[in-house]
Amino acid sequence: MSNQLRAAAYEHPSTTGERAHADSAPAVRLTSVTRTYGRGTNPVRALDDVSLTIPRGSFTAVMGPSGSGKSTFLHCAAGLDSPTSGRVELGGTDLTGMNETRLTELRRARIGFVFQAFNLVGALTVRQNIELPLRLAGRRPGRGQLEAMLGRVGLEGRERHRPAQLSGGQQQRVAIARALIAGPDVLFGDEPTGALDTVTARQILGLLRSCVDETGQTVVMVTHDPLAASYADTVLYLADGRLAGRTDAPTAELVAERMTHLGAWS
Structure with a gap:
């Protein structure tokens, strides 16, 4: 079953209209987004007038030097933080001005x-870790849904294990299945691969790549690693809170070379 069909089968009633609109809209759109922290004479502008569009069914990596605004970008794009100005849209739904209750519902769904x-x-x-988001939303997994997900992430036969009984790569597979x-x-x-060894990181990146190629999932990944970024369709670069280019x-x-010009890789 495709990602879209699974979503429709287990939809939260308050999001069905938004989903229909999302099918024809970009996955993520930022329009003139600025995020400033602090007040007074020395406020910090973590994002500075960032505008970009991320298409559905794509794999996008976001890179930049330390302090470039990568984490702030992710938090604003995912509705974890609100921009000081500008607009953030998820699948055509404008997140600007949403209260925390509504944002929580949207993030869960x-x-x-x-x-x-x-x-x-x-x-x-x-099994319980993977099902947790559905349980918190008052929903139940459909028949065979959990088993299909375990197979998809390569965790067949592990559903009764606890995290301490798993390797780091297996734990990250559980986290991906939960997501x-x-x-x-x-x-x-x-x-997502920052705590993993090189071989395991490649396996996890391959899994994320397959989610895009096989089911049309949209993935947006902040990373500092050019090898990880090479699994993406597009790499966006941030510097001093501004969009500084793409590959x-x-x-x-190519990514390492571009990062060298941003002063972030050697």
Whole structure:
């Protein structure tokens, strides 16, 4: 079953209209987004008039030097933080001005998150960790949905294990399955391979790539690693809070070279 069909089968009633609109809109759109922290004489402008569009069914990596605004970009694009000015749209839904209750509902139904720290609940089994977003939203997994997800991420036979019984790569697979179980519009990753060895990182990146190629999932990943970025369709570069360029069909060498010019890689 495709990602879109799974989403429709387990839809939250308050989001069905938004989903219909999302099907014809870009996955993410930022329009003149600025995010400033602090007041007085020395405010910090973490994002400075950023405008960009991320198409549905694409894999986008976001890179830049330390302090370039990568994390702020991810937080604003995913509805975890609100811009000081400008507009953020998720699948055509304007997040600007939404209260926290509505944003929480939207994140549960339409956004998946994968972080460097796996953030699994140690007392729960693999199955229970994966089902957790649905349970929190008052929903139940459909028949065979969990088994299909376990197969998709390569965790067959592990559903009764707890996180401490798994390797780091297996734990990140659980985190990816948890992020995908509700059929999100966008999967956001914040350094998802940062805590993994090179071989395991390649496996996880291959899994994310397959989510895009095989089911049309949209993935947006913040990373510092040119090799990780080479798995994406497009790399966007941030510097001093501003969009500083892009690379389409990236290779690790092209990305590393571009990062050198941003003063972030040697």
